[in-house]
Amino acid sequence: MLAIEARCLGYRIAVQDPDPAGPAGQLADVRIEGAWDDIAAAKVLADHSDVITIDTEHVPAHLLEQLEGLKPVRPSSHVLRVVQDRLEQRRFLASHGLPQVRHSSLARAEDLRIAAEAVGFPAVLKRRRGGYDGRGQLRVEGQSALAGAWKALGEAPAVLESFVEFEKEVSVLLARDLGGHIRFYPVAENVHRRSILRTTSVPAGIPPELASEAEELGTRIASGLEHVGMMAIELFVTREGRLLVNEIAPRMHNSGHFSFGACGTSQFEQHVRAICGLPLGDPSLLRPAVMLNLLGDLWREGTPAWDAVFAHPNAHLHLYGKRVASPGRKMGHVLVLGEGVDQARAAVEAIAADLERQRAPERAG
Numbered sequence: 001m002l003a004i005e006a007r008c009l010g011y012r013i014a015v016q017d018p019d020p021a022g023p024a025g026q027l028a029d030v031r032i033e034g035a036w037d038d039i040a041a042a043k044v045l046a047d048h049s050d051v052i053t054i055d056t057e058h059v060p061a062h063l064l065e066q067l068e069g070l071k072p073v074r075p076s077s078h079v080l081r082v083v084q085d086r087l088e089q090r091r092f093l094a095s096h097g098l099p100q101v102r103h104s105s106l107a108r109a110e111d112l113r114i115a116a117e118a119v120g121f122p123a124v125l126k127r128r129r130g131g132y133d134g135r136g137q138l139r140v141e142g143q144s145a146l147a148g149a150w151k152a153l154g155e156a157p158a159v160l161e162s163f164v165e166f167e168k169e170v171s172v173l174l175a176r177d178l179g180g181h182i183r184f185y186p187v188a189e190n191v192h193r194r195s196i197l198r199t200t201s202v203p204a205g206i207p208p209e210l211a212s213e214a215e216e217l218g219t220r221i222a223s224g225l226e227h228v229g230m231m232a233i234e235l236f237v238t239r240e241g242r243l244l245v246n247e248i249a250p251r252m253h254n255s256g257h258f259s260f261g262a263c264g265t266s267q268f269e270q271h272v273r274a275i276c277g278l279p280l281g282d283p284s285l286l287r288p289a290v291m292l293n294l295l296g297d298l299w300r301e302g303t304p305a306w307d308a309v310f311a312h313p314n315a316h317l318h319l320y321g322k323r324v325a326s327p328g329r330k331m332g333h334v335l336v337l338g339e340g341v342d343q344a345r346a347a348v349e350a351i352a353a354d355l356e357r358q359r360a361p362e363r364a365g
């Protein structure tokens with residue numbers, strides 16, 4: 001989606017990807033096959049580029065740091081260094097006085113007891129590095145299960161977080177340009193299933209004061225990191241109506257995919273504008289929208305039939321061009337625009353039910 005928007009603005013694109021058939025490469029002028037930590041490949045990328053950006057925060061910060069000597073890198077290696085490590089992220093939030101989940105760090109088996117006392121149960125144990133979409137994290141119900149969970153995560157450095165019985169999850173999406181100006185997308189409401197984003201609805205069903213508070217948190221985080229580009233901040237809304245920061249993603253985010261079709265400027269165009277030194281576009285929502293992620297599980301019986309999507313005049317299918325569908329892998333999404341969020345959500349659920357039915361066909365006889 002970033003490549004599509006960059007092309008529309010007239011830019012040429014070079015892509016480094018470990019997968020030579022990856023989605024962005026299919027639209028690129030120059031494809032460089034290389035793992036995220038392949039510095040030789042990244043230097044070739046730098047040779048071809050005027051500005052370098054990322055589409056995943058798993059690119060090592062030290063690699064970006066080396067590229068910074070060659071070409072502008074946005075977001076910077078500093079931002080990546082903070083967000084790649086859950087503990088560093090939590091320390092950054094604490095040092096800026098930002099509200100977050102109660103947590104404790106774990107480096108050795110001896111830390112288990114202290115962490116459990118500090119955090120309580122139920123809790124979530126998360127590896128400090130490398131986890132996403134629920135990978136690298138486990139819910140822990142009590143002290144007796146903690147040692148087993150720590151083992152299951154490879155005894156890697158981790159953070160134990162208190163499990164939040166949240167009212168809902170929302171994300172604040174923003175772009176910050178080279179001059180430090182910030183523009184916000186409408187706060188989005190997210191529903192996860194098995195720790196993977198399932199739907200995003202906009203506008204979120206939260207009071208305007210809470211949306212302003214989310215924006216205020218976003219400003220403090222993006223400015224505190226001197227971030228440039230798109231950023232998403234995932235928040236829990238507690239039952240008491242408070243916001244807690246769960247996670248910072250310094251990039252275009254899955255919960256902002258609705259913007260591609262529902263907003264004046266998509267998060268992808270906005271990111272290109274920010275990193276290329278252009279003024280930011282208007283991110284206003286044109287119509288209420290609901291996005292449904294399409295996971296690889298739906299491909300179990302082959303590529304799904306999309307009739308239910310196409311039958312709806314305001315439903316839009318977006319497939320990413322990934323060759324292999326595996327369970328939990330995000331293969332694409334459906335965006336439904338509506339008169340209101342409830343109407344769009346009803347249409348999305350009807351489409352989801354149809355796709356699910358195909359996956360589990362009733363075998364006659």
Ligand code: AMP
Nearest residue numbers: 101124133134161162163164192195247
């Ligand atoms: P994360 O990878 O940290 O974004 O976690 C993925 C999802 O797991 C979140 O969006 C929540 O739905 C859930 N989750 C993660 N951490 C917690 C927590 N401390 N309390 C409750 N739910 C959580």
